[in-house]
Amino acid sequence: MSFVKNAWYVAGWSSDFGEALVPLTILSQTLVMFRASDGQIAALEDRCPHRQLPLSRGKRIGDTIQCGYHGMTFNGAGKCVRVPGQDNLPASAYVDAFSVHEAHGIVWVWMGDPAQADIAKIFHLEELGHPDWHLHHGDKLHIKANYLNVAENLVDPAHVSFVHPTTLGNAASENVPVHVKTSGEAIVAWRWIRDAEPIGFFKAFGGFTGNVDRWHYYYLHLPSTAVIDFGSADAAAKLDEDDRNQGVRIFALHFVTPVTEDYTIDHWAHLRNTALGDEAASAQMDKMFRIAFAEDKEILEAVHEEEQRPHKRKPIRIAIDKGPNVYRKRIRDLVEVEATEDLGEPVHPVFVQHD
Amino acid sequence: MSFVKNAWYVAGWSSDFGEALVPLTILSQTLVMFRASDGQIAALEDRCPHRQLPLSRGKRIGDTIQCGYHGMTFNGAGKCVRVPGQDNLPASAYVDAFSVHEAHGIVWVWMGDPAQADIAKIFHLEELGHPDWHLHHGDKLHIKANYLNVAENLVDPAHVSFVHPTTLGNAASENVPVHVKTSGEAIVAWRWIRDAEPIGFFKAFGGFTGNVDRWHYYYLHLPSTAVIDFGSADAAAKLDEDDRNQGVRIFALHFVTPVTEDYTIDHWAHLRNTALGDEAASAQMDKMFRIAFAEDKEILEAVHEEEQRPHKRKPIRIAIDKGPNVYRKRIRDLVEVEATEDLGEPVHPVFVQHD
Amino acid sequence: MSFVKNAWYVAGWSSDFGEALVPLTILSQTLVMFRASDGQIAALEDRCPHRQLPLSRGKRIGDTIQCGYHGMTFNGAGKCVRVPGQDNLPASAYVDAFSVHEAHGIVWVWMGDPAQADIAKIFHLEELGHPDWHLHHGDKLHIKANYLNVAENLVDPAHVSFVHPTTLGNAASENVPVHVKTSGEAIVAWRWIRDAEPIGFFKAFGGFTGNVDRWHYYYLHLPSTAVIDFGSADAAAKLDEDDRNQGVRIFALHFVTPVTEDYTIDHWAHLRNTALGDEAASAQMDKMFRIAFAEDKEILEAVHEEEQRPHKRKPIRIAIDKGPNVYRKRIRDLVEVEATEDLGEPVHPVFVQHD
Known part of the structure; x- marks a missing residue:
């Protein structure tokens, strides 16, 4: 493996992201990205945790993605907001969410530990x-x-x-x-x-x-x-x-x-x-x-x-x-440093701890 | 491996099988199938035991298949009936034969232990x-x-x-x-x-x-x-x-x-x-x-x-x-049950014991 | 592995080789071949030892091949004659060269130990x-x-x-x-x-x-x-x-x-x-x-x-x-004989010992 995970990578130009669900892959991680109604771009793990269908095969319902297989629905933070056929939302029903930053028409995604995502680390030129x-x-x-x-x-x-x-x-x-x-x-x-x-x-x-x-x-x-x-x-x-x-x-x-x-x-x-x-x-x-x-x-x-x-x-x-x-x-x-760091639990968005 | 072998599987519709040699694969087993002159459908292992050419690349000679490489010939029970260039037919010269049953225009093949092939187990609806x-x-x-x-x-x-x-x-x-x-x-x-x-x-x-x-x-x-x-x-x-x-x-x-x-x-x-x-x-x-x-x-x-x-x-x-x-x-x-059963010798048609 | 290395193999007809760099593969070894100005055909390992670009992607400069990436240049014996950006030519800067023999419009290459390449071993018919x-x-x-x-x-x-x-x-x-x-x-x-x-x-x-x-x-x-x-x-x-x-x-x-x-x-x-x-x-x-x-x-x-x-x-x-x-x-x-022979060092052209 030759990837540095704790870094910002360019996912595309601003013009690439709008209403549509855009599937892409960075560091072998598949992502689905879209621009929400407030203009912010969301980047989620592109795999429904239920039956593994890529969420990019589903459709947008407002600012959420509804899975194309059984309708499980996730918001831009990766939180599940609907499981058809049941009322409770299990804690395991989430997808990873990735931090996104947009500047000068360039869209950056942080691929590593969310706690270390700092926009000051994004490449800049005066x-x-x-x-x-x-x-x-x-x-x-x-x-x-x-x-x-x-x-x-x-x-x-x-x-x-x-x-x-x-x-x-x-x-x-x-x-x-x-x-x-x-x-x-x-x-x-x-x-x-x-x-x-x-x-x-x-x-x-x-x-x-x-x-x-x-x-x-x-x-x-x-x-x-x-x-x-x-x-x-x-x-x-x-x-x-x-x-x-x-x-x-x-x-x-x-x-x-x-x-x-x-x-x-x-x-x-x-x-x-x-x-x-x-x-x-x-x-x-x-x-x-x-x-x-x-x-x-x-x-x-x-x-x-x-x-x-x-x-x-x-x-x-x-x-x-x-x-x-x-x-x-x-x-x-x-x-090597990243490999020896104790990363602990798999990456997941903050809401999981708070729920 | 996720296959249940002791079961009848549909190989196709009755109309799929006639004079021609039809190659198909069920449970990763390649088969060659054809309808013999008595109307019965034969299903044989699709590999000549000599030089491994699929028998479906050969041709029908009456109700037998002649291999397309050296002419070794097998009947619908998988028994070798000719080895060009020699008079004796070695006991190892056979291909596996599979039981076939046809009903309502549907052609079923039993993929497991031949001794357990029972047409009463075929799916039926009144x-x-x-x-x-x-x-x-x-x-x-x-x-x-x-x-x-x-x-x-x-x-x-x-x-x-x-x-x-x-x-x-x-x-x-x-x-x-x-x-x-x-x-x-x-x-x-x-x-x-x-x-x-x-x-x-x-x-x-x-x-x-x-x-x-x-x-x-x-x-x-x-x-x-x-x-x-x-x-x-x-x-x-x-x-x-x-x-x-x-x-x-x-x-x-x-x-x-x-x-x-x-x-x-x-x-x-x-x-x-x-x-x-x-x-x-x-x-x-x-x-x-x-x-x-x-x-x-x-x-x-x-x-x-x-x-x-x-x-x-x-x-x-x-x-x-x-x-x-x-x-x-x-x-x-x-x-799991099939994996732990002692299946003994590899599957082969009955004629081998009798020769 | 089923290859006999100490043997002459046909690389093509005489008419296949001229000014152009011809890439081909024999015994899984990639070769680049060309006809030098004296009419002799050269056969070299088709990989620059620096950044691994196939030399056949480069170009001929007289009777040498200049690599298409950084210009490292090799003669028909596999000897490096130029490293742009430095004056010395390191001993490790060579590619393997293979013996070639041409007769009756047929071009043979010896794929094994260079010391054993003997044209008397080439197939002949009166x-x-x-x-x-x-x-x-x-x-x-x-x-x-x-x-x-x-x-x-x-x-x-x-x-x-x-x-x-x-x-x-x-x-x-x-x-x-x-x-x-x-x-x-x-x-x-x-x-x-x-x-x-x-x-x-x-x-x-x-x-x-x-x-x-x-x-x-x-x-x-x-x-x-x-x-x-x-x-x-x-x-x-x-x-x-x-x-x-x-x-x-x-x-x-x-x-x-x-x-x-x-x-x-x-x-x-x-x-x-x-x-x-x-x-x-x-x-x-x-x-x-x-x-x-x-x-x-x-x-x-x-x-x-x-x-x-x-x-x-x-x-x-x-x-x-x-x-x-x-x-x-x-x-x-x-x-088996070739596998048990002590081949010692990897095959390389004679000039390496003499430099």
Whole structure:
């Protein structure tokens, strides 16, 4: 098991949730989600405790879900409010409820111990909601691979020249050394390619005619949110590392959600300091991102498939793996801590104790 | 393993069996069946004892089956009558043969100890073959679910209001209590909905204009044959429970055959005391049954799929589960008895001892 | 495990290998193959030792393969020649390389201990390359079955009457006894059908009008190459066994390559002493072979599927099984010998010791 449970994960965009019952899976846990009449989103265990029908096969009755088999009915807190054919509501008649938080059009779910669900732990960037920055929700990339491989790829500048030669990289960067800083909260890998031809992305959006200085900073936050700060500026400006806002700057955001050990959804979006409010630019960028992410998907799925086959040798590690290595080590440590914590009783919503 | 072996199971309708070799599976045992020239149906183990080719891949030579690989040939009793390339017929050259009985167009196979195959144990109803009743063979419903879930559903009146709101149930019955009797040979669950609007089925076939008394009696016979006696009569008649023949009365018959632990075929038919010989009415009823059974199939397959996922809690049981609970208990007891019986040698046809 | 590793297996025809990277699997080992600029074919382990991407997903850079993920590059001997982002090439950065030999348009790969790879062990027939004989490469038959079943079928004349009644056999041969010789290097089974109607194949190619003497000699060479020498001559000629070249004679060649335990490729070709250089005759023969081999495929896949199901009895063996029985015994012996040999370190190319 490679999942960190005590964490907020992205379940989707705000626009995904309305009147309908939405089934989805996070950390192998099936959920049914819906937006209640007060606008709050509920997330419940998607299994009726009686005969195991997924509640998402039932129907909404007001702000409750009525099971499609025998009509047992649950409210948004997971509490059973009706058992057809009897008057009493047994204490065991509940489903787990999960905390949900919505911000900037992004819907987060806490998958671990409810007592530790703290919205202060949700990933945040000061540029989110800032008037000088434009946030654009991209799409969801479904990848048949373990999330660690997906996240690792997002702190790995070295693959860009080989996997994305026409969009995000080119041959100029193949041998440019990568810097890695692993001491902070996020793992960071970065490199500058100075005084080189702009890559496809900035030819399209930067309007550059001559050589540029280009940077790629990969920030990977535990358990699996990545920010890729990349941009370009005229080479003549000899931009300082801290003055990146003076160039054309984009934050590619990846909210990587483990679905199962073999399936991952990368919810991707971007923030930019250029073309604010320009939806045509957003659409064009999405198109280029889509090409690049499809390239990643192909590689990641092939790697995952190969990892399922028997090996006679351990994989080797090379210099460029520093960021990924530290990331995997940190995840292993978190998983181990959770495994050794005495979690006591299975997770259940608070009302059970109070009834 | 949840199968009761010492029992008769329905293999199909009489019309399914003729000259052709028919492969089918009951209790995970593959069978090849055909109708011999004397009209009797043979049922043999569908695997040549030589190189394991299913005999159903071979061809009929008179009343024998010639294997499609090397021509080894077996008669309807499973006895080998030819081994090409040699003169002697080794004692080990046989396939298991299963007892078959045909009645009312229904073909039964005994799946257990041949010595206990007694046609007196075959399910019977006095209305089968009675001149006041019309028998109509419906169809086969293939369900990706364990047969216990399928059979349990047939002694469960409570699901009707939620799963079949437009055909067999309506909201009027949601809270009407269910009676259950578990002491007899069959488990029975029933309820009367008095003085209410007729359900879709009886609007179509009863010609009722006002309110009706409606009954549903669910009889579940071990291991897995169900009779659902349902009907309606004018509410003004205040019909007594024992006078159901005075109303419009239908017996929905379900011959539930376990194929594997994950696959079940429900052979459904009906008997009725109205519209005798009226094939248009039969077709119309089939159409309505088909809608209802497709609703069951959808629920049962979703439940089965969910049951394959890991659980952290035991399913809860509620008041309406009395019939299903007793049913499962009785099956467990039968399976346990069979497991502890000393069955001795593997099942084989009688000729082996005599050779 | 049923594989004999220390053996040459056919990977394909010469025409299969050129500039492109060709992924294929032999004995469950994935390989990537390509033809280098000097015409030699390279065969490497198809997995980058770094992040496990199959190298066949990468691209050729001259006579090397550059991995599609991070650009690690390997030459045709499996030696790593570049690790982007670092100068040193670690000793562990290699992939296994496999010996390849090409002859008569057939490409062989040695799958075992490299030290034992000796081209003298490659299957050979004096008629290969002989001016009186015409070699025609047929096609590849993909069969979802273990290779032992496929190879066994090729030393089994008894199945022909039942599986191939319209092409290679007919009822006349059903009871003709089979001779078997198991003492030599190849296992041989054969029979002559004297003074009978010609089979479909020789009606088409022999131009016979009256009865013929027909022979079928099945030679099975370990581990899995079969030669089926079959032909016909006018019955009046009373042909001696050793004078088969005086008749119309065909060698059907089957190079059976185990892909996995459940998948096999039969590379089939033929040699003939008639219609030399006549490509129309080749095409017509291919068409007839295709019909017959599709019949085998259907049977072999059904047998394989049935073998995966639980059995309560051991398969029985009959007189015609002598050749197959000896074949399986010899394979078991070879596998056992390889399992008990101390293979020491995992297979790796020679350069590793020398670096």
